[in-house]
Amino acid sequence: MTTPHFHFQGTVPYLQKATRAMPKALGYAETSGAENFRGWQTRARRKLRELMGFLPAEVSSPRSWLIEREVVEGFTREHWALESPLGDHVFLYRLVPEQAAGRVMVALHGHGTYPNDAVAGVNLGRENEAYEIEFFNYDYGAECARRGYLVYVPCQRGFNQRGGPGNSCLDINSRATLLGSNDIGLRVQDVLGLLDWIKSRPEERRLPGGGHATQFVAALDTRVEVACNQGYFAYWRDQIVDVTHCNCNYVPGLLRWFEQPDVAALICPRPLLVTTATEDTVAPIASFRRAYRALKQIYRDQGVPERLEQDTFEGHHEWSGRKVYGFFEKWLGR
Numbered sequence: 001m002t003t004p005h006f007h008f009q010g011t012v013p014y015l016q017k018a019t020r021a022m023p024k025a026l027g028y029a030e031t032s033g034a035e036n037f038r039g040w041q042t043r044a045r046r047k048l049r050e051l052m053g054f055l056p057a058e059v060s061s062p063r064s065w066l067i068e069r070e071v072v073e074g075f076t077r078e079h080w081a082l083e084s085p086l087g088d089h090v091f092l093y094r095l096v097p098e099q100a101a102g103r104v105m106v107a108l109h110g111h112g113t114y115p116n117d118a119v120a121g122v123n124l125g126r127e128n129e130a131y132e133i134e135f136f137n138y139d140y141g142a143e144c145a146r147r148g149y150l151v152y153v154p155c156q157r158g159f160n161q162r163g164g165p166g167n168s169c170l171d172i173n174s175r176a177t178l179l180g181s182n183d184i185g186l187r188v189q190d191v192l193g194l195l196d197w198i199k200s201r202p203e204e205r206r207l208p209g210g211g212h213a214t215q216f217v218a219a220l221d222t223r224v225e226v227a228c229n230q231g232y233f234a235y236w237r238d239q240i241v242d243v244t245h246c247n248c249n250y251v252p253g254l255l256r257w258f259e260q261p262d263v264a265a266l267i268c269p270r271p272l273l274v275t276t277a278t279e280d281t282v283a284p285i286a287s288f289r290r291a292y293r294a295l296k297q298i299y300r301d302q303g304v305p306e307r308l309e310q311d312t313f314e315g316h317h318e319w320s321g322r323k324v325y326g327f328f329e330k331w332l333g334r
């Protein structure tokens with residue numbers, strides 16, 4: 001009897017191969033989404049919502065508190081606390097432009113030490129603060145306020161006032177998955193609660209919405225009229241399967257159902273801008289280009305190719321204002 005040749009290749013290579021081979025059960029192409037697009041979107045949105053694992057809401061009419069107000073160049077920066085659907089507090093900035101134009105923006109931050117502060121243009125001279133703002137061009141919320149948008153900048157779970165020791169993406173996601181939830185799902189649940197609160201304020205009607213959470217929020221909530229996803233759009237298999245990324249990216253079951261262009265297609269026919277940079281390792285440019293072609297075909301199938309735009313630029317994982325301000329103005333008016 002011959003002895004089989006035993007060898008260990010590792011589980012990760014197996015999972016990478018299996019992910020590539022597995023058809024996406026609710027993929028646009030796999031399920032002929034083009035033929036009944038609205039029906040496909042309804043089913044896909046329902047499944048995505050389920051995968052997000054929202055926890056039962058404990059608060060339906062959130063209370064809010066204005067903590068402080070400060071006038072800075074071009075806008076007034078208010079700091080608020082708002083009850084989240086789960087009953088803890090979302091700290092957020094509300095940037096009120098000198099001349100309100102009735103356009104509301106939700107500017108979501110990425111990772112970093114003071115990311116929501118940076119987006120809102122706060123710089124208190126803390127360690128690495130100036131560096132992060134400059135490195136990522138991180139003060140885009142403040143820039144939008146100076147351009148006349150009323151901008152909301154919430155602090156997401158795991159960061160800044162809601163982070164600290166024991167509250168990293170890994171700390172949160174490990175525990176949330178035990179409840180059938182996940183980190184990004186809880187962040188999205190907060191933002192949907194914020195949108196409800198904004199919509200309950202009569203003067204604040206129009207809602208355009210960085211990156212990861214933005215895409216899930218805009219996919220799930222059609223109240224978001226225009227979206228910009230910077231430094232996140234690519235195939236997940238290239239972005240978080242072939243490489244290990246921050247734990248907040250891992251939503252249980254997600255890749256059995258969708259790839260990223262399928263989720264982005266839930267934003268169609270609403271206008272969407274996606275961008276990445278030559279050296280961006282979060283949204284690698286080769287994968288970005290392939291994913292963009294797939295998504296463009298979906299917008300084309302739906303007769304609205306002009307509503308999807310892209311921009312690529314020399315740089316790293318950072319914000320670029322090169323196209324986004326014009327894109328928002330085009331679809332929302334000056």
Ligand SMILES: [Zn+2]
Pocket residue numbers: 111169246247248249
């Ligand atoms: Zn993370």
